[in-house]
Amino acid sequence: MNRSLPLAVALVATSGLASATPTTYAAGPRELMQRFDGDGSGGVDEAEYVAYLSVGFHARDADGNGVLESDELPPGAKPIARAENEARLRRQFARQDVDRDGALDARELLAPPRG
Numbered sequence: 001m002n003r004s005l006p007l008a009v010a011l012v013a014t015s016g017l018a019s020a021t022p023t024t025y026a027a028g029p030r031e032l033m034q035r036f037d038g039d040g041s042g043g044v045d046e047a048e049y050v051a052y053l054s055v056g057f058h059a060r061d062a063d064g065n066g067v068l069e070s071d072e073l074p075p076g077a078k079p080i081a082r083a084e085n086e087a088r089l090r091r092q093f094a095r096q097d098v099d100r101d102g103a104l105d106a107r108e109l110l111a112p113p114r115g
Contacts, residue, residue: 029106029109029110030106032106032109032110033106033109035052036048036049036052036104036109038051038052041103042105043101043103043104043105044103044104044109045102045103045104046090046093046102049089049092049093049096049104050086050089050090050093053089054082054085054086054089057080057082057085060072060073061082066081066082066083067079067080067081067082068080068081068085092113095113095114095115096108096109096111096113096114098111098114
């Protein structure tokens, strides 16, 4: 696993949860930014971050009820609701947004997760 990627990014890239996202690693920081930066602004805002990292959740939620239940998860994983997953991603985004400008630049997106 590429240890320079934030934990959430690395988990999506390696877990098979993001079946609707590209299944290959980004070639570098520029390509990773392009994948996250849906509006091409040059920064990844919270909505883009949550949307990109939620693709795997939605792909796994086979019955569309907003909850990943045991039959939609790997063995041993605990059920999680969409709202709980998105709240976790928003907290992760806030930790990554070091300069608190509301958007992640490539440096912040690629930084190791913060406490």
